[in-house]
Amino acid sequence: GNSVTQMEGPVTLSEEAFLTINCTYTATGYPSLFWYVQYPGEGLQLLLKATKADDKGSNKGFEATYRKETTSFHLEKGSVQVSDSAVYFCAYLTGRRALTFGSGTRLQVQP
Amino acid sequence: DAGVTQSPTHLIKTRGQQVTLRCSPKSGHDTVSWYQQALGQGPQFIFQYYEEEERQRGNFPDRFSGHQFPNYSSELNVNALLLGDSALYLCASSLLGVNSPLHFGNGTRLTVT
Numbered sequence: 001g002n003s004v005t006q007m008e009g010p011v012t013l014s015e016e017a018f019l020t021i022n023c024t025y026t027a028t029g030y031p032s033l034f035w036y037v038q039y040p041g042e043g044l045q046l047l048l049k050a051t052k053a054d055d056k057g058s059n060k061g062f063e064a065t066y067r068k069e070t071t072s073f074h075l076e077k078g079s080v081q082v083s084d085s086a087v088y089f090c091a092y093l094t095g096r097r098a099l100t101f102g103s104g105t106r107l108q109v110q111p
Numbered sequence: 112d113a114g115v116t117q118s119p120t121h122l123i124k125t126r127g128q129q130v131t132l133r134c135s136p137k138s139g140h141d142t143v144s145w146y147q148q149a150l151g152q153g154p155q156f157i158f159q160y161y162e163e164e165e166r167q168r169g170n171f172p173d174r175f176s177g178h179q180f181p182n183y184s185s186e187l188n189v190n191a192l193l194l195g196d197s198a199l200y201l202c203a204s205s206l207l208g209v210n211s212p213l214h215f216g217n218g219t220r221l222t223v224t
Contacts, residue, residue, distance in 0.1 A: 004153075036215075041217070042217050043115070043201055043215035043216050043217040043218050044154070044201065044203075044215040045215070046212050046213070046214075049212070089153050089154075091153075097142075097144075097159060097166075097167060097207075098144070098156040098159065098167055098169060099146075099154070099156060099213065100156070101153030101154050101155070102153050103151070103152055103153045104151075104152070104153050
């Protein structure tokens with residue numbers, strides 16, 4: 001069935017380290033792909049998106065490239081900050097207009 | 112410009128009771144979706160409302176029902192509460208277009224004892 005698989009957390013990094021959070025999906029067709037971020041006590045915020053193969057979404061120094069051949073949408077950032085500490089969710093959207101989320105990856109950045 | 116607002120922020124109910132959660136969409140949005148987020152999990156789609164009708168539904172029992180009002184606000188009702196219904200309930204609003212991003216509220220934390 002349709003699903004999103006994310007690397008398990010928590011991911012603990014030092015400030016200015018390089019971040020990669022892996023995400024792969026199983027879906028029919030050509031879904032739009034998203035990364036959402038959830039800060040403590042808050043709802044989800046859209047971080048970035050990509051709507052077709054080879055698109056690169058980017059925002060606030062984060063990037064992810066839609067790889068159709070590997071059904072992946074890995075999140076990267078070159079230099080993380082303490083303020084990036086949050087839970088990150090990979091998700092896809094099909095024509096049914098309902099998001100399917102992964103289980104989330106908690107990122108902890110230490111000063 | 113107010114974003115998506117949900118009420119209440121926290122709620123404690125007893126097993127078997129009924130609960131109503133409320134959501135006001137972001138200004139200009141006409142579509143409301145509800146998601147359930149269990150602790151440590153990603154959100155799961157419950158249903159979506161547009162033009163006061165349920166348009167899509169996820170894999171949730173009939174105990175979960177909803178309503179959308181003419182002003183686009185929405186309610187989520189859960190009957191015969193179970194302990195497993197304890198979760199963060201998120202409302203998201205959007206325009207009914209494929210490329211319209213979803214804007215989420217901060218959620219209602221429901222605890223069933």
